[in-house]
Amino acid sequence: MPWLHHMRWPEVEKYLQSRQLILIPVGSTEQHGRHAPLGTDSFIAIRLAEDASRETGALVAPPLFLGWSPHHMVLPGTISIDAEVLSNLVFLEIESLAHHGFARCAIVNGHRITNLSWLQIAAQRAQSELDVELALFDPAYMSREIVAELGFGPFGHAEEIETSHMLHIHPELVNLEEAVDGSYGDRPLYDIDPRSTKDTLAYLPSRLSEMQVLASKTGGSSGHPTRARADLGRQLHEHLVRRLIQVTRQLEGLE
Amino acid sequence: MPWLHHMRWPEVEKYLQSRQLILIPVGSTEQHGRHAPLGTDSFIAIRLAEDASRETGALVAPPLFLGWSPHHMVLPGTISIDAEVLSNLVFLEIESLAHHGFARCAIVNGHRITNLSWLQIAAQRAQSELDVELALFDPAYMSREIVAELGFGPFGHAEEIETSHMLHIHPELVNLEEAVDGSYGDRPLYDIDPRSTKDTLAYLPSRLSEMQVLASKTGGSSGHPTRARADLGRQLHEHLVRRLIQVTRQLEGLE
Amino acid sequence: MPWLHHMRWPEVEKYLQSRQLILIPVGSTEQHGRHAPLGTDSFIAIRLAEDASRETGALVAPPLFLGWSPHHMVLPGTISIDAEVLSNLVFLEIESLAHHGFARCAIVNGHRITNLSWLQIAAQRAQSELDVELALFDPAYMSREIVAELGFGPFGHAEEIETSHMLHIHPELVNLEEAVDGSYGDRPLYDIDPRSTKDTLAYLPSRLSEMQVLASKTGGSSGHPTRARADLGRQLHEHLVRRLIQVTRQLEGLE
């Protein structure tokens, strides 16, 4: 089992004699439309970390189920923690791990762009203040080619991409009959989709007023979740696992 | 399934029409001797919340696997987060939940006294600043009579009580052959054990230098973990689940 | 005179040549019913420290008159400081003292459970980050046997125990004619009273709405302050002073 918290400390000590790598899955608890569970982002981060580690034997730190989601507070169940608190939490977690000898960390983000800002601050602080090498793994970017091949439309929220992913890893938590298609308002210069030629780096999540419109129209999702299919989700997941393995192998200097 | 993050937001909305209760399990990732896993405190909090909720239908927020454990940093795998960061995190979590209408929260603590200080700050802040009613559930105190009946010795760290509990809920993660008996230095006026007539309230966790001695003597545990038994663990667990149900029923004004 | 701030630095330097002990009295400024002064908690902490030090020659740091009392803001005169600010303040105070060589600190708390959470954080931080040995002295716990012997009822707020204590140490500040008897609502599983078999560790102070009820019923006190007697207060005080001396002697390795 790859999880750190499932191990006893002598097992960790033994692991550290040959390897310094650890994966840290970070998700969120936020509305994912009428059809997908609040923990969607967390489940994706957890399963990617688990499956990559199963193959490489890497250790995985316990998952973090909470992210920063102020714009999703419009629908019940969303939990939003301030970016500053989350950034300090993850920095202190890396500090503890580095103290024991974990010198290479891959942070597996399931919450896409909204977690990236504070994760980058935690990661860059760790790089500067501790003797640690870090990588940030984001599933949206790392699936940009396969997503095109699988015929998915643009990235949105709880759209066919994320929903297909969930149909593969947690079909019991998805109710596709509740899915409602819809679309974000088009922004001419910015886009959340890494396949777009627009600016994806400086994209900002929607404002509360826009989210309220979305909530009343589709129940919080965008894109075409009704087109989601478990087999496409499987291909997406396997692609992402391969990519994550590549990232961790590079961190370990094996590639 | 009782977990909030397993639900879709319309399910949460429906739940909130009749109930306002949520359980928040909080654990730690810290050394538990040579024989028990780093996540012991988290597993206990999680399982208590799950089993209590299964019976009462209460919702459970996603678990927090990280606690404050500076004194346990002497052994590998321990992750210690500053009390201030954790207290803010849990306060903000309650604030999000209260925003949606969860007005009664039971925090299920698996990390005993070391989590209690910052949890009390988060809980009392929530009571004063939000319109929320809170209870803090601590397994050590809530098992003081049954522990006596079951013939356990004093509370320590990863001792026969905690180890029996783990043998019941996660036997696959315990390696009893590695267990080493030992004891904390006796403190004439303070005690971690709620059955003691000493001051348990103002007890302070051991200092790093004491922990280093303990680490080299027993591998980090105290008491008599070798006496742990799954059947005693089952009785302990069932007692604690009953107690937790009592606490949540009181929060809901049913008792 | 035992007070640090009454001494000149060469006297402190001389003291440190043979001893490393200092006492830190911490109280509050909060309503104590119609009959007892706002500084009751502070006066108790101060007098305990003074009298213990008079006998042992230990130094006492200047008193802190402010605590965390959000629930007592319902009555005028109460000053409530955020737990985080107080915890940092006392940690920094210990850091300065440790810098000069005070390596053993006993924090004398007059504000019972409400100060304990943030004091524990300050104390455990000091234990982990500085080379200091600490003890937290709480008068409620440390008087549990004598309180029973003296025939007092349960611990509450400004009840006969605290009031008797004040009648002994500051009779001029108590107006017993104004005292009103009353009682907290009973909580089946939690209790503030260390003699109780309920959970005293995870007890939370009352919520503002409960405090408003108490304020209008009794003027903010609970229990039976009208039964308070100076002679019982004297016995209580002398017992606590003996206990505090024990605590400091243990810190100094003399017991």
Add this chain to the structure above:
Amino acid sequence: MPWLHHMRWPEVEKYLQSRQLILIPVGSTEQHGRHAPLGTDSFIAIRLAEDASRETGALVAPPLFLGWSPHHMVLPGTISIDAEVLSNLVFLEIESLAHHGFARCAIVNGHRITNLSWLQIAAQRAQSELDVELALFDPAYMSREIVAELGFGPFGHAEEIETSHMLHIHPELVNLEEAVDGSYGDRPLYDIDPRSTKDTLAYLPSRLSEMQVLASKTGGSSGHPTRARADLGRQLHEHLVRRLIQVTRQLEGLE
């Protein structure tokens, strides 16, 4: 003149009667190789804001010359401010502006990816807590097509793109004779260049040890600064000014 701090308050009051837009230029003070000035990022942000505003009449807030650059501390003159402090500063600035009625802010970033994380936090907080519409303008992304047309190589640090830009706007501060060509170590999966098909979103700045290598090889720059040309810089600048005008027109609902 478009600068807020050059205006008297009655002029600001008049402006606010018809428009709610303000631009906020944010740069850095960090080493830009042997050939370009420490304020390169600031000069770019300032000039873009000035030139866009000259055409549209938009107001510009005073520039911020300090950014987060821990990795560039290896060379003298770099000033690095903690991300948390900068994020709070810019949030509070937007809060003051919003108080007066500026409800649409375009943050013009000259420091590329390293400023983006904390700027996104400030911007998303402002979107959630204030009634403000925000856009983040990043010159790297917004020049991706033109950069290809102009025949520039990949984005790096103080490379031919940035250097050409500076040769156009501040030739007197560039000493091209000092420029040294070089290259970052190639990262197979991540890239700072928005034209790349690699993950640009989760790219992390180099670690201190990598920066020290770069500093000793090229004096801190990467890419081919020796190929920089003022005329290409002019075309780049004019393209970016047009883009920024587009962004601000969209914020004002004009496009």
Add this chain to the structure above:
Amino acid sequence: MPWLHHMRWPEVEKYLQSRQLILIPVGSTEQHGRHAPLGTDSFIAIRLAEDASRETGALVAPPLFLGWSPHHMVLPGTISIDAEVLSNLVFLEIESLAHHGFARCAIVNGHRITNLSWLQIAAQRAQSELDVELALFDPAYMSREIVAELGFGPFGHAEEIETSHMLHIHPELVNLEEAVDGSYGDRPLYDIDPRSTKDTLAYLPSRLSEMQVLASKTGGSSGHPTRARADLGRQLHEHLVRRLIQVTRQLEGLE
């Protein structure tokens, strides 16, 4: 008795029916040469507040014995708290007081310039965020004429002015035989002395290296403490009490 913490809340309620004024004495615990006690600044603030209140009937909040004294850490017994923590503490204290109706506060500073910076921040925050009118009382400035008349030399640290003051209010804590005369290095443009024509506003306390020199030369004092006289101290004190009464009468709109 003028002290808030000596009163019962009904007495405070009654006071607030006719007055809104409160005094807050703030001192320090820091070395004051070989001859004066560590609490000198606190004793001065306390006695000024007490004596002014005795005459006017104004209430006095409990004293704060801790200040910001990083430069005095060179001698044992000094306790230095970070300015930010102190500023938040006093702001929160004023917030509690304002909540009950104390709308006019005079902060009586005994620590001269070193407390003023953070007290000004607390005071100006209170003015802006709360409906409170504040005055900061500094004994150095408020005694500038009388000090000249009494023939005292320049202000320094634990010099004849402060020492005379202490000989009047706490002669039992001063040991004049230990006093050593000396002087600060002259600064051509800045001065701590309000009678000086140099810049007293932007004066900075000495650096640690300068303090170490002072400590070894005079034991931490400057000026001519050996010239201190109790009768001059009495005149100084009475002048300051009159001044403080003026300040509080103005706050109450009586002058």
Add this chain to the structure above:
Amino acid sequence: MPWLHHMRWPEVEKYLQSRQLILIPVGSTEQHGRHAPLGTDSFIAIRLAEDASRETGALVAPPLFLGWSPHHMVLPGTISIDAEVLSNLVFLEIESLAHHGFARCAIVNGHRITNLSWLQIAAQRAQSELDVELALFDPAYMSREIVAELGFGPFGHAEEIETSHMLHIHPELVNLEEAVDGSYGDRPLYDIDPRSTKDTLAYLPSRLSEMQVLASKTGGSSGHPTRARADLGRQLHEHLVRRLIQVTRQLEGLE
């Protein structure tokens, strides 16, 4: 050119071989009456630093245009940043500079008393925690004699002194026809004017309610701005430049 951000790092390296001095100009963006620009304080700090450095060859750090001005938020365009954020920002700036070898810093304040409190905290922290020698330059104090000679009335806000200064350094930004004369309410014991015999050190900026009165009477200025003259401003400026040169020469041990 004296500006750090205009230099390339090898130029900074060379400078540091012979000198350790840097000037840091700090201003504000706040209303300065109907006649003077919002950036008045910033322009004054910038021009003083520039002109002093032109003569002595000292380096100047990039200017900070934002200060703490809660009381000036009553008029549009004012930007007020919390004192704590500003103090941390400037401390971190000095820390970066000290890292590279700048061991002598003169902070040139254009915002008079309102910036001084948080600048003193940043400066004293830097003195205690870093190996840096600091001076704070305040134009009000440093011009007290010349101001008398030039026949100016008392210091206020945007009065004839500041306005004359601006008429000399930035006449194009002043509209004297809009100037309105007026006066602050007289305070018997406190004064902002360093020529006054009142307490200038413990002076607090006006409260919001007072500022609203001022805003409606004069548009935010006090004193007699209509008497401002460019030639007097020139004499004032030249005097201040000489004073600032004195301060920096002393920091460098040349005087």
